Amino acid sequence: MHEFIFRSLVIGLWGTVAMDLWAMLLHRQVGIAPPNWGLVGRWFLHLPRGKIFHDDIATARAFPFEVEAGWFAHYATGILYGAALLHFGGADYAHAPKLLPALVLAWITVGAGWFILQPGMGAGWAASKRDNPWMIRFLNLVAHSWFGVGMYLGALIALKMVK
Numbered sequence: 759m760h761e762f763i764f765r766s767l768v769i770g771l772w773g774t775v776a777m778d779l780w781a782m783l784l785h786r787q788v789g790i791a792p793p794n795w796g797l798v799g800r801w802f803l804h805l806p807r808g809k810i811f812h813d814d815i816a817t818a819r820a821f822p823f824e825v826e827a828g829w830f831a832h833y834a835t836g837i838l839y840g841a842a843l844l845h846f847g848g849a850d851y852a853h854a855p856k857l858l859p860a861l862v863l864a865w866i867t868v869g870a871g872w873f874i875l876q877p878g879m880g881a882g883w884a885a886s887k888r889d890n891p892w893m894i895r896f897l898n899l900v901a902h903s904w905f906g907v908g909m910y911l912g913a914l915i916a917l918k919m920v921k
Contacts, residue, residue, distance in 0.1 A: 761920060762844060765852055768919065769912035770840025773864070774833050776908025777901050790897070799828025801879050815879040836905070839867055843909055855913035857906070864906030868898050 784790040801812070803821045812818050821827070843863050844852055851859060872884035872895070881887050885894040 761852075762841070765844055765913070765916040765920065766837055766841035768840070768916040769843060769909045770837030771833065772912025772915065773840060773860075773905045773907075773909035774836030776911070777836075777905040780901055780904040784897075793832075795828030795832055796825040797828070797879065798831060798875070799824035799826065801875070802831045803827055810878050812878065812880045835870075839863065839905075840909060840912065843913070851913065853917065855910055855917060857910045860910040860913065861903060861906035864902045864909065865899065867905070868902045871898055871902075 781792045785792045797815050800818060800821060801815050803824055804810075804812070804818060809818075843860060846863070847855075847859050876885050877883050881894075882891075885891040885898075888894055
């Protein structure tokens with residue numbers, strides 16, 4: 759069990775860091791704004807109060823430490839996805855990581871953003887209420903592809919660390 763938790767942490771952290779580095783690169787090179795983790799934190803902090811869907815999360819009641827909550831939720835979610843990769847891939851994946859399963863899981867996780875987070879924050883299904891939904895969808899797929907690559911690298915690193 760400890761090994762599973764350790765591998766999940768390494769895989770999820772590497773995946774999430776890869777996604778964040780991609781966002782930083784886009785911001786510095788192209789000027790695309792990075793994700794607003796404060797608003798994501800606000801959305802997560804409204805969940806225990808029974809509020810899932812907002813017309814516009816920016817106008818919802820603010821909370822102290824919502825930026826920190828957003829970053830925590832972002833990384834905790836990445837670690838949970840790392841655990842999912844290990845769970846579905848089993849011991850075979852832990853001892854012989856492959857890129858394709860990590861990418862497939864990463865592409866599946868785009869659905870959580872499109873069908874839970876974005877509508878929950880007021881952006882509509884798959885960002886349909888935004889001015890540029892197809893660009894957002896494309897960028898979501900690319901970011902999650904980097905997440906998958908990072909999870910794969912994390913699995914390789916965990917393999918070296920556990921041996």
